[in-house]
Structures are given as structure tokens and as C-alpha cells.
Amino acid sequence: MDADVRDAILGHGPWPPPPVRDPSNRVAASAAAAVFGRTLFFDPRLSTDGTIACSTCHLPEFGYTDRRPVGIGLATTDRNTKSVVDARFNRWYGWSGATDSLWAASLRPLLDPREMGSAERHVVERLRNEPDLAAGYRRVFRESPDRVDDGRLFADVGKALAAFQNTLISRRSAFDDYRDALARGDQRAQSRYPADALRGLQLFVGRAQCNLCHLGPQFSNGEFDRVGISVRRPDGRIDWGRHDGIKALQSSRFSLLGRFNDDPSRSTAGSTRHVALTAENYGQFRVPSLRNVARTAPYMHDGSLATLTEVVRHYSTIDAVKLHLAMPHAHGEPGDDLPSRPIETFPRTLDLTEREIADLVAFLESLTERPRR
Ligand code: HEC
Ligand code: HEC
Numbered sequence: 001m002d003a004d005v006r007d008a009i010l011g012h013g014p015w016p017p018p019p020v021r022d023p024s025n026r027v028a029a030s031a032a033a034a035v036f037g038r039t040l041f042f043d044p045r046l047s048t049d050g051t052i053a054c055s056t057c058h059l060p061e062f063g064y065t066d067r068r069p070v071g072i073g074l075a076t077t078d079r080n081t082k083s084v085v086d087a088r089f090n091r092w093y094g095w096s097g098a099t100d101s102l103w104a105a106s107l108r109p110l111l112d113p114r115e116m117g118s119a120e121r122h123v124v125e126r127l128r129n130e131p132d133l134a135a136g137y138r139r140v141f142r143e144s145p146d147r148v149d150d151g152r153l154f155a156d157v158g159k160a161l162a163a164f165q166n167t168l169i170s171r172r173s174a175f176d177d178y179r180d181a182l183a184r185g186d187q188r189a190q191s192r193y194p195a196d197a198l199r200g201l202q203l204f205v206g207r208a209q210c211n212l213c214h215l216g217p218q219f220s221n222g223e224f225d226r227v228g229i230s231v232r233r234p235d236g237r238i239d240w241g242r243h244d245g246i247k248a249l250q251s252s253r254f255s256l257l258g259r260f261n262d263d264p265s266r267s268t269a270g271s272t273r274h275v276a277l278t279a280e281n282y283g284q285f286r287v288p289s290l291r292n293v294a295r296t297a298p299y300m301h302d303g304s305l306a307t308l309t310e311v312v313r314h315y316s317t318i319d320a321v322k323l324h325l326a327m328p329h330a331h332g333e334p335g336d337d338l339p340s341r342p343i344e345t346f347p348r349t350l351d352l353t354e355r356e357i358a359d360l361v362a363f364l365e366s367l368t369e370r371p372r373r
Contacts, residue, residue, distance in 0.1 A: 014179070014180065015176045016170075016172075017217050020088065022088070025102070027160060029163070030163055032140045036137070037161045057115070064168065065295075073117070074113065074117045077112070079301050079303075085291075087168070092223075094108070096243075096285065096286065097242060097249065098249055100255055100271065101268075102165055103158035107158040120154045127145045128153075170291050173368055178366075196362035199359040200364070200366075213345075218290075224242040224285060224286050225285070227318065228314070229285070230325075231283040231327060239283075239301070241282070243281040243284070246275055256269035280341070291367050292367065295368060308364050312357045316351060
């Protein structure tokens with residue numbers, strides 16, 4: 001194997017990565033907060049009519065997603081439900097990075113009228129008036145919810161929810177065992193990795209150049225890009241992705257630049273401070289992690305591709321025309337005249353053979369965590 005290929009493969013590990021601290025959330029690592037956050041995650045009382053919980057869309061048995069093209073709460077949303085497993089490692093949250101911390105991402109669905117349809121007022125009143133929730137809050141934050149102002153109490157709900165989600169880290173996969181065996185030069189252990197998955201992996205880091213964007217142990221560079229998925233919603237409106245995400249982030253009281261960040265030095269707010277809206281952001285979506293991807297069908301921000309085979313077939317046929325057609329191209333529409341970065345990334349169609357498609361799918365399936373022992 002070439003040294004370049006070996007280095008590229010080693011770059012997708014080790015797993016799990018070292019724990020990251022989240023100084024913006026003073027209870028991020030608290031076991032008591034994780035317990036309370038777990039209760040809240042499965043509790044429909046925080047929604048406006050008491051019928052929708054986080055777990056309505058993030059079902060543990062489906063890898064914390066819902067197997068639907070787009071999430072359905074009080075109404076149908078526009079986007080595919082993202083898993084919350086390994087979410088603690090992200091820099092941006094959601095398909096468009098509308099939030100910059102796990103706790104702010106956990107507040108967003110509470111307020112979205114199509115998800116839980118709640119209001120800050122409703123959530124803080126539940127915390128103060130439901131005795132078990134008030135007691136849970138006191139146990140974690142060592143204060144009565146009656147003495148905390150509405151904004152902070154609401155943010156603290158997100159922080160407890162984040163503490164629970166911080167405990168959700170995917171287990172090791174067949175790929176990780178292969179990667180570590182390669183690192184220590186253990187031929188016997190390497191030979192246990194299926195031949196089709198290995199061919200797929202070599203394509204992934206080689207000719208198919210998937211790792212231009214799906215980089216590192218999480219198989220994501222953490223940024224935003226376009227891969228030819230249409231920005232049009234079924235009702236004809238347009239999902240501008242990252243462009244809308246930046247606008248939402250910059251106007252949010254709950255971003256890392258705001259007063260609810262528990263870290264007075266704002267040490268993790270650098271990316272948020274420097275984010276700038278450009279024409280490039282129209283129609284970009286976050287490069288998703290690929291760990292456990294075989295479990296979280298359907299795919300893409302709009303759930304428009306049903307299987308991994310469909311995803312790989314899509315990549316096989318991306319070219320300048322497909323990238324262009326994914327964007328509105330009536331003259332004068334924003335995004336009509338986008339810079340050419342995606343075209344440089346996909347200069348010509350990959351034209352994968354049937355066997356190469358199957359190999360890439362076998363590789364993606366090898367990123368599935370092993371069953372719990
Ligand atoms: C109606 C379905 C629905 C409900 C209810 C819901 N979510 Fe989500 N969740 C989604 C969708 C859809 C996305 C992607 C949103 C986007 O990109 O705009 C998402 C994204 C997320 C993310 C971002 C993950 C990442 O890696 O970027 C987190 C964290 C999250 N949800 C946590 C929660 C929590 C906590 C609750 C309960 C307070 C909740 N969700 C309730 C559908 C739902
Ligand atoms: C230019 C960056 C880029 C390259 C190169 C790239 N991807 Fe992606 N990938 C993305 C983005 C961005 C998305 C989300 C797009 C959307 O939802 O509109 C995505 C989505 C996916 C998904 C769906 C995951 C999910 O949870 O919905 C899979 C699977 C995937 N890519 C695999 C691949 C494979 C295999 C290759 C190589 C053939 C590849 N990607 C090359 C950026 C890239």
C-alpha cells in the first residue's frame with residue numbers, strides 16, 4: 001500500500017477521540033445533569049401541547065433518528081432528522097449550522113413551531129411548576145428554578161439536555177479495528193477486514209476523493225458544501241442552507257457570543273465571531289459524519305436519497321450540470337452565479353462501475369459500531 005493511502009486511512013482515527021471539554025456549559029460533564037437531561041429528552045411536557053418529546057424524532061432504537069425523509073413533530077419539517085450520537089464533537093449544529101453549541105442546538109427544536117412548538121415562557125413555567133422537574137433542576141444546578149431569570153433557566157434546560165447527549169458516543173467499528181491494525185502493522189488483524197470494504201476504503205481516499213470533505217475520525221471536515229442535492233422543497237420554497245444558518249446564528253441570543261455562554265473568556269467562540277455571510281453560502285449544507293451511516297437512512301438534508309447505494313450512485317454521476325441544476329437558476333436569483341469550488345471538487349463524473357459502487361457501500365457499512373457486549 002502507498003504511504004499516502006496509508007496516511008489517509010490512519011487519519012480517520014483513532015476512535016473514540018480524546019474527550020473534548022465544553023467550557024460554554026458548566027454542567028457539560030456532570031453525571032447528575034446527564035440523568036436530568038435524559039429525563040427531559042424523553043419528556044413530552046416541554047412541547048406546547050404535551051405530545052412531542054425530543055425522542056419523538058430522535059429514537060434510540062433507530063440510532064437517534066426517525067427513519068423518515070424529514071422530521072415530523074407538530075407539523076412536517078423541511079429537514080432530515082440528524083442523529084445526536086457523537087454530536088459533542090461538532091463545531092456547528094444542524095444541516096445549516098444555525099447553532100454553535102450542543103446546548104443551543106437542543107433549545108432550537110423546543111421553539112420551532114413544527115417541532116415542539118413551545119415558547120421560552122412555557123418551558124420555564126414547566127420547570128418551575130412541575131415538582132419533579134423543579135427538584136431535578138435543583139439537584140443539578142443547586143438553585144431553585146424560581147430564583148433564576150427566564151433566559152438563564154431556559155438556557156440551562158439546553159445545557160442539561162446537552163449533558164445527556166454528551167454521553168452518546170458511538171462504539172468502535174470494523175473499520176476502526178482495521179485502521180488500528182494498519183497503524184501497528186498487524187497483518188493478521190488487517191486480514192479480518194472484508195475485501196470489498198477495503199477496496200471501497202481505497203476508493204474513498206483515492207480516486208473518488210470522498211475524503212476531500214469527509215475527513216478525520218468523524219469523516220467530516222465540520223464545514224459546509226454542495227453536492228448537487230436540490231435546494232427546492234416539495235412546496236416550491238427554497239432551503240438556502242448555510243446562508244440561512246449564518247443569519248440565524250448571528251441573530252441568536254443563545255450563540256457562544258451571548259450572555260449564556262458559561263465561559264467568561266469566550267474561548268470557544270472564535271469560529272462564531274469570524275463567521276461571515278458570502279454568496280458561497282447559498283445552498284451549502286453541513287458535511288455529515290459517516291459513522292453509523294448505514295443506520296440512519298434516508299440521506300441528505302432533505303432525506304431525498306433512500307439508500308447508501310443511491311447516495312453512491314448520485315456521487316458517481318455528479319458533474320457541473322448536476323451541480324448547476326440543484327440551484328435555482330432563474331437569472332438574478334441569489335446563488336445563480338456561484339463561485340466554482342464544487343465544480344473544482346467534482347471536475348468530471350466519477351462513473352463508478354457496479355462493483356465499485358458495491359465496494360463503497362460495503363466500506364460505508366463497515367463504519368457501523370459493533371453491538372454492545
Ligand atoms: C420534529 C422532530 C424533532 C424533534 C421533536 C427534535 N428534533 Fe432534533 N433534529 C431534528 C431535525 C429535523 C434536525 C436537523 C435540523 C436542521 O438541520 O435544521 C435535528 C437536529 C438536532 C441536533 C443537531 C445534531 C447535529 O449533529 O447537528 C440536536 C443536537 C438535536 N436535534 C437535539 C434535539 C433535542 C435535545 C430535542 C428535544 C428538545 C430535539 N432535538 C427535538 C428533528 C427533531
Ligand atoms: C465537496 C465535499 C464532499 C465530497 C467530495 C463528498 N461528500 Fe458526501 N456529503 C457532503 C455534503 C455537503 C453532504 C450533505 C449534502 C446535503 O445534504 O445536501 C454529504 C452527504 C453524504 C452522505 C449522506 C450522509 C447522511 O447522513 O445523510 C453520504 C453517505 C456521503 N456524503 C458519502 C460520500 C461519499 C461515498 C463520497 C465519495 C464518493 C462523498 N460523500 C464525497 C460533502 C461531500
